[in-house]
Amino acid sequence: MFLVFLRLGLTSFGGPIAHLGYFRDEFVVRRRWLSESEYAELIALCQFLPGPASSQVGMAIGIKRAGLRGALAAWCGFTLPSALLMILFALGLMRWGQALPADALHGMKLVAVAVVAQAVWGMARMFCREPVHLALALVSALLMIVWPQALMQVGVILLGAGVGLLLRRSSTVIGETGLAIALPKRYGGWALSIFFALLLALPLVAAWSGDENARILDAFYRAGSLVFGGGHVVLPLLQAEVVAPGWMSASDFLAGYGAAQAVPGPLFTFSAFLGAAMAVGPGGWLGGTGCLFAIFLPSFLLVVGVLPFWAQVRRHALIQSALAGVNGAVVGLLLAALYNPLWTSSVRDWRDIALVLAAIAALMWAKLPPWLVVLALGFGGFAMAFFSI
Template identity: 60%
Template sequence: MPPIADHRSSPWSVFLIFLRLGLTSFGGPIAHLGYFREAFVIRRQWLSERSYAELVALCQFLPGPASSQVGIALGLSRAGYSGAVAAWAGFTLPSAIALILFAVGLTHYGGALPNGALHGLKVVAVAVVAQAVWGMARTLCRGALRMALMLIAAGVVLLTPSAWAQVGVMIAAGMAGLLLFKPQTRAEPDALPIAISRRAGALWLMLFVLLLMGLPILAGWVSNPTLALVDAFYRTGSLVFGGGHVVLPLLQAEVVPSQWVSNDVFLAGYGATQAVPGPLFTFAAFLGASMSHAPSGWLGGAIALLAIFAPSFLLIFGALPFWASLRKSPRTQAALAGVNAAVVGLLLAALYRPVWTSAIFNGYDLALALLALVALMVWKLPPWLVVISGGLLGTLPNL
């Protein structure tokens, strides 16, 4: 593996790059993966298309928010532990701060957006995901077998829309890769330098399991609202497969029956979460700030936010050292060829549902999506400019 010094950046530069993404990445986790691919594979060439797809596959297997975990891993590879924190902070804080402000503010946050702006952002997300599917398919689905695996994966996920179906499809695709693709020996896989030893990785995984098992026991023994808050949000972040919208019903089951947050407040926060960029897991910040008991406000929001994302850090720090070694195996490479094709299939399925079905309702929406796609793929405009323009153009039918 090349020395990590050859690939290092300062944590501050990592923070600024992810801050721009955190301010402009609308469209949910699948769209975020498209933005990340454009920023780090195409523009900055931090890693290859294959390495990116393998990293996405790993984060899809792990519980938690896949797009945030990809960002944490990228920051870790560039600037160590501090880079991982910087990447997470840049991508997460803009939406978290906006949602906490909404929770403690006097006016309804959603009213700040002009009519149609949010819908315009959803339409742009169609173009972002379509660009990602096209680019990844050209690289990772060459040949009839890989193309067939991609289409089968997309079909299965569309017919069985669940997080477990996604995990099952990737496992099956990996097994198919072992059977169908001849292992090819490569001197070295595409570099994704991780400066964490296997021993340290094992310790991080042990800490993850210890907190997952220990926090509920401790919360049952000690009647403390802060501890109960940490336990509820850490458990949610540890057990959610699929990320994004999957976390919302689980959070509702934690905070509404216990009367920490009323159902009306929960639904208002859900609506506001759709209007901000960045990861949907920042909904936790809104809920923490809206608690009917202490801690609430800024402190409650910060505690809930850190608790729900803590498992992501522990899992990435624990899994990547083993992944970096495992991915060198020729048999692993054969399995990954199948998994990579399935990942493109998952993106293709997501392009239709929920991205297309929640955004394209009429001819104007289709025209705006095609315009955004041309702007990204032909005119090579920066994604942030396309996002802002899409939001503005989305307001035109309502004028």
């Protein structure tokens, strides 16, 4: 299990949607570990849960194949390559950042603008097909732009769930599940209890103790618990937790996010870069590893917690309606992040706009891999400055 997912972790470029395609080829078509219907059920489950969908699908496949140890092996294999690369990038930026061409780093920030713009467009087409969901996304974006606090992000998610419940359709039909995973319900109960206990207790411990390590653990665990809609949505949550209190400069934050587009595996390994490069906490390898575990722990607990009850949960139209509203709200969260900090911190003049448009065209129409676009824009930013275009 570890070796299979390690190979995927080394080769799976392109973000969570591409990862799901790689998983289908590997586990449904080639190895036949899952049927098409079972794989579709796993995707539905992981879209329902907060957290990184592709990593959660991998954990669930691990559970189905080899129990809880299989989930850990799958996560370690898929996450290890990109986590190592992101920590190494953080250490290099801290040690030799002054020697790196500033315009090359600026080009990497522009990649982040293009990637998030692509994500906003794709998610809006998927989740905002009805006018009310589009209006919800715009209102959510406006709220986040005017009040860019972490608490407002939680409020926006709750607003989306509330709107979804108000607009629920009693005629919604949810099909029967075809997914069979032999995981005891007591495991699910324990996992959900631990998830909610940490979510409630960590902020209290951080506030009571004043310890910076407790604050970091709370920030990354909370970010991993509240991210609906895929890896890119973690950007505004982490930006509010890391940049706003001064743990890291906006410039380094965006450079790391740009670099995260060039590595395979889950986007949540951006947390390893943050933990290694932040001005608070242990930093380095210890800080990167700690933040990585903190942000992925909620995903593991939720997958283990919900799988035994999934057959009953998914049939409730009420939950489906709330999730539809949450999805509309997270489009607004990502739209707000596209404006601030991405656009306001990265785009300086018409040359930057040209590079962003070129990157969007390369990603959306030319279908170039993100790592190639990162390299191209890094070189493009340096070339424009060198030739004073």
